[in-house]
Amino acid sequence: MTLVLGIGLRAGTSYRELRDLVDRALTGVVGAVESVVTVEGRENEPGLQRLVASLGAQLLVASSVDLADQQVPSPREHVGELAGTASVAEAAVVLSGAELVVPKLKSAGATVAVGVLGPAAPGYSSADREVVHRVIAERRDVRRGFLDKPVDDELLTRVLEAAHRAPSVGLSQPWDFLLIRDVATRRKIHDLASAQRDAFAASLPADRRSVFDGLKIEAILDTPLNIAVTCDPARGGRHVLGRHADPRTVWFSAAIAVQNLWLAARAEGLGVGWVSFFDPAEVGAVLGLPAHVDLLGYLCVGHVSEFAAAPELVRSGWAARRPLSWAVHQEQWGYRGLPGAEPSTTAALRDAAGSSVRVGGGSQVARVVVVDGGSGAEHLGAADVLVVQVGAEKPAADFGVLWRPARTADEAVELGVEVARDLVLQGVGELQVSSVGDSVLAERLTQGIRWGGLACGAAVKGVDEPAAVTDSPA
Ligand SMILES: Cc1cc2nc3c(=O)[nH]c(=O)nc-3n(C[C@H](O)[C@H](O)[C@H](O)COP(=O)(O)O)c2cc1C
Incomplete structure (x- = not known):
């Protein structure tokens, strides 16, 4: 209003x-x-x-x-x-x-x-709204089932126009679209993606790797058209409105252009698959990108026989969708719940441990070590170990070390629940959790991981059954 x-x-x-x-x-x-x-x-x-x-x-x-x-x-x-x-x-x-x-x-x-002031501007009719929500829900990342059919120039221009209408910080429009049809160029790009795929596969624990081996992660040579979407972070010069305080906004802008493209393509019956198995500089060298322009996204585009109803990563059991109610917080971080619902509290999170809401169901085993302070990296070793570091000081970047600087015991529980939920969404079916040292925050976060894992239906090793988990987290 x-x-x-x-x-x-x-x-x-x-x-x-x-x-x-x-x-x-x-x-x-x-x-x-x-x-x-x-x-x-x-x-x-x-x-x-x-x-x-x-x-x-x-x-x-x-x-x-x-x-x-x-x-x-x-x-x-x-x-x-x-x-x-x-x-x-x-x-x-x-x-x-x-x-x-x-x-x-x-x-x-x-x-x-x-x-x-006045009545609110009217929305669309319900039929029109339905179409908007339908294209959002039915957009898919497509890697299989491409047809040997060229993409019509007019259709492609419509799709690119939709991308080009994206919002951008200070109207800087930092994107460009590089259309790649040449097979020799696509082969070079394909080789780069294959090398990254091999490197990722080698980093996985055995059970995870077997699922990954069945996944297709790109369609570079299966599609008649590839589009490299680029970002010029300095476009517009010195006084771009809104970028001064947060330079990341140029990247957000270019990513929104991709989403516009993706949605418009879906409405045209055109499949799009985003490939990020690249060192962007290597792709830039193949495509002749000037040094001031960065690769934002690499898209494989073509007509398809069908659009799957659910993401391929969901259908293959690799990952699961996150419930909206976990992603919505009310007024303060941690009070999660849908609009109109009572937000969750620590007690509710603990109680939920007794009533399994299975979201994942993966076979992966994850060993989680919770530590307070230090780099955490000394506890890494095998690929199935994840360190959660609760200390106030941010450790060096490492995807094996999750930094969760809890400020209070309640927050530590909440952060722990989220760690477990996110792991279950990424295919973890069994959590083996331990905390190192006698830090209260580490101990509470460990408790939260256990409750979160149990609430999602994961096996949590070395802890009491849910009914026995009664201690107050305060
Ligand atoms: C930034 C970004 C990078 C992605 N990179 C890849 C990729 O390299 N390979 C792949 O198979 N899918 C990739 N995807 C697609 C996601 O796996 C896909 O969006 C997700 O599983 C949800 O499926 P949906 O897009 O069909 O809803 C990428 C998506 C985004 C947004």
């Missing part, structure tokens, strides 16, 4: 006083403040200007004559005699065309009223 604040104030009213009053007025009101309206003559008040800036709103000014013309619920005659209008705050809201939802509130030197 778009909100309007009407504000009347005495000269010299402080920002703090205004802020407290506005916070009080906005309690329980959902929406963003788009504008603040005040009476002519008060617009340069420092307290008001700071308030408007802090709200990210625009400041509008109304004349006392216009304000005096408005019908408001609580006019004050003596204010009218002094200011030329019997109401500033409420009248300003009404004058802006908003519906008054919070009548005037007062502090020592100011008044504020809140209005809601």
